[in-house]
Amino acid sequence: MGRTLAEKVWEQHVVRRADGEPDLLYIDLHLIHEVTSPQAFDGLRIAGRKVRRPDLTIATEDHNVPTVLGPIADPVSKAQVETLRKNAAEFGIRLHPMGDAGQGVVHIIGPQFGLTQPGMTVVCGDSHTSTHGAFGALAFGIGTSEVEHVLATQTLPAYRPKTMAIEVSGELPFGVTSKDLILAIIAKIGTGGGQGHIVEYRGEAIRGLSMEGRMTVCNMSIEAGARAGMIAPDETTFEYLRGRAHAPTGDAWDAAVAYWRSLRTDDDAAFDTVVEIDASTLAPFVTWGTNPGQGAPLSGAVPVPEETSDPAAAQRALDYMGLSAGTPLSEIQVDTVFVGSCTNGRLEDLRAVAEVLRGRTVAARTLIVPGSMQVKADAEAEGLHEVFTAAGAEWREAGCSMCLGMNPDILAPGERSASTSNRNFEGRQGKGGRTHLVSPAVAAASAVTGRLTAPADL
Amino acid sequence: MEAFTTHTGRGVPLRRSNVDTDQIIPAVWLKQVSRTGFEKGLFAAWREDPAFVLNDPVYEGASVLVAGPDFGTGSSREHAVWALQQYGFRAVVAARFGDIFRNNSTKMGLLPVVLPAETVEALQSAIEADPATEVTVDLSARQVRWGAEAAGFEIDDYTRWRLLEGLDDIGLTLRHADDVETYENGRQSWLPTTV
Numbered sequence: 217m218g219r220t221l222a223e224k225v226w227e228q229h230v231v232r233r234a235d236g237e238p239d240l241l242y243i244d245l246h247l248i249h250e251v252t253s254p255q256a257f258d259g260l261r262i263a264g265r266k267v268r269r270p271d272l273t274i275a276t277e278d279h280n281v282p283t284v285l286g287p288i289a290d291p292v293s294k295a296q297v298e299t300l301r302k303n304a305a306e307f308g309i310r311l312h313p314m315g316d317a318g319q320g321v322v323h324i325i326g327p328q329f330g331l332t333q334p335g336m337t338v339v340c341g342d343s344h345t346s347t348h349g350a351f352g353a354l355a356f357g358i359g360t361s362e363v364e365h366v367l368a369t370q371t372l373p374a375y376r377p378k379t380m381a382i383e384v385s386g387e388l389p390f391g392v393t394s395k396d397l398i399l400a401i402i403a404k405i406g407t408g409g410g411q412g413h414i415v416e417y418r419g420e421a422i423r424g425l426s427m428e429g430r431m432t433v434c435n436m437s438i439e440a441g442a443r444a445g446m447i448a449p450d451e452t453t454f455e456y457l458r459g460r461a462h463a464p465t466g467d468a469w470d471a472a473v474a475y476w477r478s479l480r481t482d483d484d485a486a487f488d489t490v491v492e493i494d495a496s497t498l499a500p501f502v503t504w505g506t507n508p509g510q511g512a513p514l515s516g517a518v519p520v521p522e523e524t525s526d527p528a529a530a531q532r533a534l535d536y537m538g539l540s541a542g543t544p545l546s547e548i549q550v551d552t553v554f555v556g557s558c559t560n561g562r563l564e565d566l567r568a569v570a571e572v573l574r575g576r577t578v579a580a581r582t583l584i585v586p587g588s589m590q591v592k593a594d595a596e597a598e599g600l601h602e603v604f605t606a607a608g609a610e611w612r613e614a615g616c617s618m619c620l621g622m623n624p625d626i627l628a629p630g631e632r633s634a635s636t637s638n639r640n641f642e643g644r645q646g647k648g649g650r651t652h653l654v655s656p657a658v659a660a661a662s663a664v665t666g667r668l669t670a671p672a673d674l
Numbered sequence: 675m676e677a678f679t680t681h682t683g684r685g686v687p688l689r690r691s692n693v694d695t696d697q698i699i700p701a702v703w704l705k706q707v708s709r710t711g712f713e714k715g716l717f718a719a720w721r722e723d724p725a726f727v728l729n730d731p732v733y734e735g736a737s738v739l740v741a742g743p744d745f746g747t748g749s750s751r752e753h754a755v756w757a758l759q760q761y762g763f764r765a766v767v768a769a770r771f772g773d774i775f776r777n778n779s780t781k782m783g784l785l786p787v788v789l790p791a792e793t794v795e796a797l798q799s800a801i802e803a804d805p806a807t808e809v810t811v812d813l814s815a816r817q818v819r820w821g822a823e824a825a826g827f828e829i830d831d832y833t834r835w836r837l838l839e840g841l842d843d844i845g846l847t848l849r850h851a852d853d854v855e856t857y858e859n860g861r862q863s864w865l866p867t868t869v
C-alpha cells in the first residue's frame with residue numbers, strides 16, 4: 217500500500233528504530249528564540265554538553281522585543297534577550313538580534329531565508345512551528361526539555377502520530393481568505409480534533425493558495441490540536457524557494473526538485489482520519505469565544521450556549537468576552553485592531569490590509585506589525601506604510617508584539633481587539649483583554665468602522 | 675528527571691474544559707530565565723478570583739489535579755509543567771491532553787493520566803463530596819484508585835519505564851551516537867545549513 221506525505225518524510229528521518237521504543241528522528245533545522253531556550257542551554261552547561269550541530273540551528277529575538285525603536289525597557293525582558301545573546305555566542309549559533317535586517321518572528325524568518333524546504337524535519341520550542349509544514353516539511357513544536365535534547369543530539373525520540381486528511385474541495389469565494397478557511401476548519405473539528413495527528417491539507421482550494429496562505433493554514437494546525445500540518449510541495453512551493461538565500465542552486469537545485477516532486481501522498485495511501493470541507497460554502501469567519509474553535513461566520517450571531525457542543529465552556533467564554541447570545545457579530549465594537557504575528561504578518565497580509573485602508577481612515581487604535589524586518593522593508597518598498605499611516609494606523613518594528621503581549625503592546629483589562637493572530641485565549645493579549653480572531657482583510661475593515669466588519673460591507 | 679512510581683495524595687477538581695497553557699501560566703511569567711519560582715504564576719489570572727477552586731482552603735496541599743478534557747492545549751511552554759510541579763502537583767488526570775503538554779510532562783516526571791470523561795467526572799464528584807479523599811496514582815499497575823474505586827489507564831511501555839526509572843532522554847539517546855553519525859553521513863548534500 218502507498219504512503220502518505222507525512223509517512224514519507226517521517227521514514228526518511230528515522231535514525232534508529234527498535235521494538236517497543238519511539239523512533240529516533242533526525243532534525244534538519246532547529247529554530248530558537250529567547251523564551252523557551254534559556255533553561256535548555258543551562259541544562260547543556262550543567263551536563264558539560266555542546267550543541268551538536270550549530271550549523272543546523274538559528275536563533276532570533278522576537279517575543280520580547282519592543283515594536284517601537286529603542287532599547288527594551290522591561291529589565292526582565294531585557295535579561296532574557298541578553299541571555300539568548302550570551303548563549304548564541306557561547307555555543308556558536310547564528311543569531312538575528314533586534315535591529316538586524318534578518319530579525320523577525322521565528323516562523324517568518326525560516327521560510328524567508330529559504331531554510332525551510334520540502335521534506336525536512338523542523339522543530340522549535342514554539343507550538344506554531346507547524347507553519348513550516350506549508351512547504352511539505354514535517355514541523356512541530358517542542359518543549360524546553362526537547363529543545364535541550366535537540367541541541368545536544370540533533371535528534372528527537374518520538375512516536376509517529378496518526379494521519380489526518382483535510383480535503384478542501386472547490387474554490388474559496390471572492391473575499392474569503394486562508395485565515396477564514398482555517399478558522400472554519402478549527403470550528404468544525406474542534407480544538408482537540410487533530411490531537412495525536414499530523415494533518416495534511418489537500419484539495420483544490422489548498423492548491424490554489426499562495427505560500428503565504430498555506431503558511432497561515434498550517435500555522436493554526438496546533439489550534440485544532442494537531443501535532444503538525446503539511447501541504448505537499450508543488451510549483452508554487454518551488455517558485456517561492458527559487459533564489460532564496462539558503463535554497464539550493466545549479467545542479468543541487470535540480471536534484472532537490474526531483475526529490476521534492478516525490479513528496480506527495482500516494483494515490484493508494486490511506487489516512488487514519490478524513491475530514492471534508494467545501495470551500496465554496498465559506499464566508500469571512502471570526503471567533504466569538506476564548507478558544508480558536510469558538511468561531512462563526514461574521515454574518516452570524518453570538519451563539520446561545522445551550523446550542524453549542526460545550527455549553528459550560530461557551531457560557532464561560534461569553535461571560536469573559538462580555539457578550540450576549542444573539543448579538544450579531546458585526547455589531548461588536550472593537551477598541552484595538554492588531555495586524556501581525558506568524559499567522560498573518562507577511563507581505564501578502566499587509567497588502568490585503570493596505571487594499572482596504574487605502575483612502576480610508578481608521579476609527580480604532582490600529583497596530584500594524586510586520587512579521588520580520590524583511591517584510592517591513594518589502595512593504596515600505598511598495599509604499600504600504602504610507603497607506604497605513606495616512607489612514608491613521610501605527611506602523612511598527614518587527615516582532616510578536618500583541619500576539620501574546622510579552623512586550624509593551626497589550627490590551628488593557630476589558631479592552632476588545634480584532635486580531636490577525638492565532639489565539640483568543642483569556643488574557644492572551646493582556647490581562648482581561650478580549651480577542652476576536654480575524655483575517656487581515658476583516659481586521660482592516662473593522663479598523664475603519666470600529667466594529668467587526670467584512671470588507672464587502674464597507 | 676524525578677522518577678514516578680506511585681503517588682498518593684488528595685485531589686483537586688478543575689471543572690473546566692480546554693484549559694490552555696496560557697491559563698496555566700500566563701506569558702508575563704515566561705520572561706524568567708531560571709527553572710524555579712513558577713508556582714507563583716500557576717493559574718495566575720484565575721487565582722485572583724476568590725471562588726477559584728485552588729483558593730478553596732479544603733484543597734490546600736492537594737497533589738493530584740483532576741481536570742476537564744483538553745487540558746494543556748495551545749502554547750508549547752514547558753513552564754506550564756514546571757509551574758504545576760513547583761506548586762505541588764505530581765499528576766494530572768484528564769480525559770484528553772494537548773499533545774505537547776503531555777510530552778513535556780513525561781519529560782519532567784509530572785504524570786499525565788488519561789481516563790474516560792465519565793471516570794474523570796466520577797473522580798471529581800468523589801473529591802467534591804469528600805475533599806479528604808486519598809487518590810492513588812499507581813504507574814507500576816497503570817491504575818488510579820480512590821475509595822473503593824479503581825480505574826486502569828494506558829501509557830506506552832517505554833514512557834512508563836523511563837518515568838519509573840527517572841531516566842533522562844538525552845543520556846539514552848547519546849548511547850546511540852553511532853547511529854546518529856551514520857545517518858548524518860548519508861544526508862543529502864543540498865540540505866541547507868544556517869552558516
Ligand code: SF4
Pocket residue numbers: 278279321322323342344557558559615616619620637638
Ligand atoms: S507571533 Fe505569536 S504565535 Fe507566532 S511565535 Fe510569536 S507569539 Fe508565538
